Amino acid sequence: MKSVWKIVFILVLIIAWRNVDAQEHVQIIKGNIYDAGSRVPLPGATVIVAATDPVIGAISDANGDFRMENVPLGRHEIIVDFIGYERYVLSELVVGSGKEIVLEIPLIEKYTNLKTVEIKSGGTFDESINPMAVSGTQQISMEQASRIAGSGDDPSRLVSSFAGVSNSGLASNGIVVRGNAPKGLLWLLEGVEIFNPNHFADLQTFGGGGLTALSSQMIARSEFMTGAFPANYYNALSGVFDMRLRSGNPDVREHAFSIGTNGIDFSSEGPFVKGKKPTYLFNYRYSTLTVLEPILPPEAGKINYQDFSVKMVFPTEKAGVFSIWIFSLRDSQQRDYESDTTAWETITDAENFKSAAFSFSGGISHRKQLNSKTYLSTVAAFSVNDLSLVEDRYFTNDSLMPQSDYSIRNQRYMLNSFVNTKFSVRHLNRTGISIMVSQTDLNIQGNVNGSFMSLSSFTGSAMQVSAFSSSRFRLAENSTLIAGVNGLYNELNKEFIVEPRLSFRQEFGGIHAISLAAGLHSRQEPLTMYYYKNSDGLHPNLKLPLTKAAHVVLSYNRILNENLVFSAGLYYQYLFNVPVHRSFSMINAEQVWLLDDTLNSSGQGRNYGLELSLERKLAKGWYFMLNSAVFRSEYYAEDEIWHHSAYDRKFTINALGGKEWSCGKGRQNLFSINGRLSWSGGMYFTPPDIDESLTAGMLIDDETRIYAEQAPDMAVLSMSVNYRKNKKNHSSIWTLQVINLLSAAEFMGYEYDELNNKVSVRKDAFFMPSLAYKIEF
Numbered sequence: 093m094k095s096v097w098k099i100v101f102i103l104v105l106i107i108a109w110r111n112v113d114a115q116e117h118v119q120i121i122k123g124n125i126y127d128a129g130s131r132v133p134l135p136g137a138t139v140i141v142a143a144t145d146p147v148i149g150a151i152s153d154a155n156g157d158f159r160m161e162n163v164p165l166g167r168h169e170i171i172v173d174f175i176g177y178e179r180y181v182l183s184e185l186v187v188g189s190g191k192e193i194v195l196e197i198p199l200i201e202k203y204t205n206l207k208t209v210e211i212k213s214g215g216t217f218d219e220s221i222n223p224m225a226v227s228g229t230q231q232i233s234m235e236q237a238s239r240i241a242g243s244g245d246d247p248s249r250l251v252s253s254f255a256g257v258s259n260s261g262l263a264s265n266g267i268v269v270r271g272n273a274p275k276g277l278l279w280l281l282e283g284v285e286i287f288n289p290n291h292f293a294d295l296q297t298f299g300g301g302g303l304t305a306l307s308s309q310m311i312a313r314s315e316f317m318t319g320a321f322p323a324n325y326y327n328a329l330s331g332v333f334d335m336r337l338r339s340g341n342p343d344v345r346e347h348a349f350s351i352g353t354n355g356i357d358f359s360s361e362g363p364f365v366k367g368k369k370p371t372y373l374f375n376y377r378y379s380t381l382t383v384l385e386p387i388l389p390p391e392a393g394k395i396n397y398q399d400f401s402v403k404m405v406f407p408t409e410k411a412g413v414f415s416i417w418i419f420s421l422r423d424s425q426q427r428d429y430e431s432d433t434t435a436w437e438t439i440t441d442a443e444n445f446k447s448a449a450f451s452f453s454g455g456i457s458h459r460k461q462l463n464s465k466t467y468l469s470t471v472a473a474f475s476v477n478d479l480s481l482v483e484d485r486y487f488t489n490d491s492l493m494p495q496s497d498y499s500i501r502n503q504r505y506m507l508n509s510f511v512n513t514k515f516s517v518r519h520l521n522r523t524g525i526s527i528m529v530s531q532t533d534l535n536i537q538g539n540v541n542g543s544f545m546s547l548s549s550f551t552g553s554a555m556q557v558s559a560f561s562s563s564r565f566r567l568a569e570n571s572t573l574i575a576g577v578n579g580l581y582n583e584l585n586k587e588f589i590v591e592p593r594l595s596f597r598q599e600f601g602g603i604h605a606i607s608l609a610a611g612l613h614s615r616q617e618p619l620t621m622y623y624y625k626n627s628d629g630l631h632p633n634l635k636l637p638l639t640k641a642a643h644v645v646l647s648y649n650r651i652l653n654e655n656l657v658f659s660a661g662l663y664y665q666y667l668f669n670v671p672v673h674r675s676f677s678m679i680n681a682e683q684v685w686l687l688d689d690t691l692n693s694s695g696q697g698r699n700y701g702l703e704l705s706l707e708r709k710l711a712k713g714w715y716f717m718l719n720s721a722v723f724r725s726e727y728y729a730e731d732e733i734w735h736h737s738a739y740d741r742k743f744t745i746n747a748l749g750g751k752e753w754s755c756g757k758g759r760q761n762l763f764s765i766n767g768r769l770s771w772s773g774g775m776y777f778t779p780p781d782i783d784e785s786l787t788a789g790m791l792i793d794d795e796t797r798i799y800a801e802q803a804p805d806m807a808v809l810s811m812s813v814n815y816r817k818n819k820k821n822h823s824s825i826w827t828l829q830v831i832n833l834l835s836a837a838e839f840m841g842y843e844y845d846e847l848n849n850k851v852s853v854r855k856d857a858f859f860m861p862s863l864a865y866k867i868e869f
Contacts, residue, residue, distance in 0.1 A: 116758040117818055119187050122159040122343075123195030125152045125172060128223060129514035131459075131467050133157075134199060137174035144168075163187055165760040165818045167710070167752070170195070177201050184710045186235055186762070188816060190823035190868025191346045194339075201517045203569040221315045222334065223520060224322035224562045224574050226597040227607035227647045228661075229315055230254055234308035241748060241768035242810035244829050244862060246304045247333070248290065251316045253746050255661070255703035255719035257331075258772055259300075260739070262808065262831070262838050262858040265290060266300020269318050270663060271699040271725025271739045272330030273679060274299025276615060280334045281306075282417055283469070284506045285327060285528065286453045287477040289335075291397045291423050294479065295447065297682050298618065305399040305421040305451070307375040309348055309359035312336040319663055320609035320643040323562040323576025323593040324510065324522060329615045329641050329667070337403045337417055340371035352827075352864025355379025355397075364404075374402035397423045412460030412468075423449040429486040439846040444484040444492065451477045455506075462511075470509040477502045494544045497537040500620070505529045510560075523561040530554050532619040548688065550631075552623035555583040556616065562593070570599035580614060584622060585635045589614055603651040610645070614638040617671060617678055621687050632690040633671065639678065641667045641697075659705040670695030672729040675798040679727045680738040696728040697737065708749075716749030735799045741773035742802075750812075762816040767809070774803025780842045785851050791844040803839035808832050822869035831860040 125137045133156030140149035141163055150158040165187050172180040177199040187193055200219060220229045232250055237243045243250040248265035252258050260266035266274030275298040279286050288294055290301025317325075317332040325332050338361075345362030359375035378398040399421040406414045425448075430441040455473030462468055483495040510524025536548040562576030578591040595609035615638060622633050647661040671678045672695030679697045681687065701723025708716050725740035750766030779801045781794040812829040837855040844851055 117165055117189045117760060117820055118162040119165060119189060119192060120159065120161050121163050121170070121187065121193040121195065122157070123193075123197055125156045125158065125174070125197045125199060127177075127514070128198035128200045128219075129520045130465050130512070131198075131461065132464050134174055134177070137172055137177075137199065139170065139172050139197075142169040142171050163193075165189055165758075166754055166762065172197055172199065174199055184233075184235070186816070188823035188825075188868060189760075189818040189821060190348070192341055192344065194341055203517060203566050221313070222322060222324075223564055224324060224522060224576065225315075225317065226572055226574060226595050227609050228318045228320060228645055230318075231313055231315055233313050234311050238308055238827060239750065239764060239766060239812065239814055241750070241766040241812045241829070242770065242808070242831055243812075244303065244831055244860070245308050247306075247311065247314070247316075247335070248301075248304055249831075251333070253717065253719075253748055253768065253770075254316070254318070255659070255705045255746075256318060256663075256701065256721040256723065256744070258741065258744050258770075260297045261300075261840075262806075263302070263856065264297050264300040265303060266297040267331065267333070268739050269331035270665065270701065270721075271723055271737055271741075272665075273297075273681065273737075273739060274330075275618070275681065276328070276330035278325060278328030278332045278615075280325075280332065281419060281453060282335075282337060282415075282455060282457055282473075283471045284455060284473045284475075284508050285504070286419070286473075286475050287451055287502065287504075289419065289421075289451070289453075291399070291421060291449075292395075292425065292447075293449065293451070293477075294683070295481075302397075305397075306335065306419065307357060307359065307377055307399070307401060309357070309375045310337050310373065310401045310403070312338040319665065320593070320595065320611045320645045321613065322574065322595075323560040323578045323591070323611075324524065326526065326558045326560070326578050326580055326591070326613075327528075327556065327615050329613055329639065337401070338373055339403060339405045339415075340373035342369065342371050346868070348866060348868045350825075350864050350866035353862055354864065357866075369407045371405045372402065373404075374400070376400045394426045395424075397421065412458055415457045416455075417457065418452070418454040420452040420454075421450070423447070429484075429492075431486075436847055438848070439485075442486045442847075443495070444482075444486070446482045447480065449477075449479045451475075465515065466511060466513045468509070468511050471506070473504075473506045473508075475504040475506070493539065493542075494537075495539045497535075499535045501533040502619070503531040518566045520564040521561065522563075524559070526556075526558040526560075528556045528558075530556075530616075530619055532623065534620050534623075548625060550623050550625045552619050552631075554616070554619060554622070557581045557583075572597045580638075582616065582638055584616070585637060587637050589638065589640070605647075605649040607647045607649075608645070609647075610643060612640065612642050614640045621671065621678065621681075621691070624687055624689070626690060636671055636691060636693050637669045639667065639671065640669045641665055655709045655711040657707050657709075659703075659707070661703040663699075663701060663703070665697075665699040667697035667699075667727075668695075669693045670697055670727070675729050675731045675733075675735070675795070677727045677729045677737075680799070682738075692730070694730060697726065699723065699725045699737075710750075710752065713753060714749070714751045716747075718747050720745045731798070733798075736776040736802070738775055738777065738799065740776050740799075740802075744770070744772040746770050756817065760818045762814070764812075764814045766812045766814070768811070769807065769809050771805065771807045773805055774839060776800075776802050777841055780844075780851055782851050785844055786849060789844075789846065789849070791842060791851065806836065806838060808836055809834050822867055825866040825868070827862070827864045827866070829862045832858055835859045 135154045137152040150160045152158045170182040237250045258268045293301035314335040340361035347360045350357040357377040361373040364370045380396045401419045403417040427445040453475040457471045460468045481498040484492040508526045512522045531553040533551045538547045558580045560578040565573045574595045576593045580589045591612040593611035597607040599605045645663045650658045671691035673689045703721045705719035725737040748768035752764035776799040778793045784792040815826040817824045835857040837857040840854040843854045
């Protein structure tokens with residue numbers, strides 16, 4: 093711990109050093125402006141950098157492109173106006189000397205041009221990236237993930253600061269939305285579903301991992317949704333994380349390199365050939381946590397990971413825009429047994445553990461403008477995920493006895509296509525189809541009474557076909573209705589599901605907004621559950637219907653001033669057709685690829701609660717967010733009793749904020765300090781039967797107290813310090829982030845200690861500091 097604080101002290105000395113470069117540097121902001129409904133370029137739109145004197149601005153050309161030079165460095169607000177369209181405001185934009193700013197700006201056509209409404213900059217409701225969503229959405233940027241405390245450059249941890257969202261544990265970034273398990277979240281990249289995009293994914297919690305494998309250099313502004321999703325989304329129960337990759341700078345080559353306690357990271361972008369339209373953007377990251385080994389728990393062992401992402405864009409004159417994208421990761425974790433048997437404290441000291449993971453997603457995307465009102469978007473993709481776990485145990489006769497060997501391989505082939513048509517300012521329609529073929533291959537071996545044998549082995553596949561149509565209607569200037577339907581066919585059980593979706597939003601006086609959204613949703617459980625093979629060689633779960641949920645969400649938003657927004661939301665979610673067995677429910681399943689039960693679909697669940705939020709956007713150097721959620725999450729299984737679900741924390745509270753200063757000569761550098769305090773109820777669990785556990789020599793649950801005990805409340809303090817120093821043609825960024833600054837110990841459940849024949853409570857004081865230096869040039 094002392095060494096960590098030495099690092100902190102050194103960092104403070106570095107960022108206190110004054111910038112002696114007297115030259116005032118500037119940068120370029122450029123981009124493209126288009127109609128949000130049809131994607132047709134908008135020539136003649138005006139773009140200005142707010143609060144500049146003299147005003148810095150530009151006018152978009154015939155292709156909708158604009159370019160502003162000599163923009164002062166620092167944080168700016170961009171305002172875009174065009175006759176007949178609503179004003180667009182982009183706030184919190186950081187302009188540094190290392191990279192040009194490239195923007196894509198969609199403008200929304202006004203319902204009527206009979207009158208002009210002047211809205212003060214910043215005092216507007218945020219529009220969703222997806223035009224078919226009017227509530228329950230949050231836009232995120234990777235700049236926020238690097239700045240906001242507790243995020244650690246990880247969008248999964250960033251969204252846990254939103255009302256009603258939490259992580260499944262301090263060491264995991266699994267996203268729990270309104271009491272739903274992380275496995276209910278839909279991950280999208282470039283419009284198609286991908287496997288859990290985290291390093292060390294699914295090891296502790298299915299749907300969670302250690303940290304994101306998508307670098308901040310790659311992710312464009314994305315969107316997170318928490319319920320009652322639009323009709324174009326399927327195979328989701330709890331939430332949708334819709335992520336996009338940036339395109340490379342079309343004019344100049346730019347690079348970034350970072351080094352820190354988590355490893356090294358390098359990215360590059362630009363045109364393949366200067367003066368030509370095709371561009372590239374790639375990022376490679378390699379990490380070994382050897383530097384942090386002294387503060388990691390002993391059972392963590394040796395941890396290494398690496399990831400690689402690339403996006404290449406090929407615009408054409410007549411055939412549209414093609415892009416090729418790839419995302420991949422590789423992980424390894426190894427813990428060796430303690431050779432000195434006298435130093436053993438628990439049986440874990442006698443065990444070898446090794447895990448390895450590989451994941452790849454890649455695809456070809458195409459967008460073609462068919463006419464001035466319609467465009468076609470298509471993505472064909474392939475995704476694969478491999479995971480293996482091997483455990484051996486050391487015995488006093490100097491031998492290693494195999495204990496378990498798990499391996500699983502999942503694959504997906506996907507094709508998504510939709511047609512987007514803007515019939516008029518009052519009617520926008522999006523209609524499309526998705527096909528996904530999934531395959532799984534599982535092999536489990538284990539030690540049974542001293543014999544190492546195969547416990548389960550099977551291969552399975554399934555196909556899902558989804559077709560949807562969704563229309564957005566502007567009923568009046570401040571009234572929006574979105575109606576859609578998703579039809580889903582599941583080849584595994586020959587099930588056809590019709591899922592209606594409906595949402596409505598009404599604004600009052602430009603400062604109040606009420607929205608109501610409802611819909612039916614379903615999700616296929618992991619294939620390992622359906623293809624479980626019993627002792628007779630049969631698959632008893634194969635024909636189970638998909639798990640389903642009905643969502644209803646009522647929201648209210650109030651603009652208090654140009655930077656301050658209050659939000660409140662009520663929600664109810666009813667789950668049905670949930671696979672269950674006795675008191676077990678898939679609602680609580682964590683490592684579902686180890687499932688070995690015959691299930692039925694009589695299970696139910698319910699999640700309901702109230703969420704409140706007060707958020708001040710970053711303006712005049714400071715920001716804050718206060719939010720809370722009071723909720724219940726329960727499930728009903730074969731025992732016909734309503735139990736607490738594992739994620740029924742009952743409440744979550746977040747208080748976060750930060751202060752940013754412009755400093756250095758010309759006030760071109762940025763220094764910020766950020767903090768976050770999260771307080772939540774503990775997760776529910778089934779306590780062990782101590783006497784039976786000691787007699788059996790293994791942990792035995794108390795079947796009379798299913799999810800009857802709650803872990804202690806948990807308060808976690810995190811902080812981050814950021815310093816951006818701009819010099820000619822490059823920027824240097826120093827970042828210190830610490831998750832769980834006070835090393836609060838998290839309750840991890842009970843464990844049986846074979847060595848000492850006792851049952852004990854396990855706690856983990858997860859503490860993760862990260863110090864990094866990055867240069868952009």
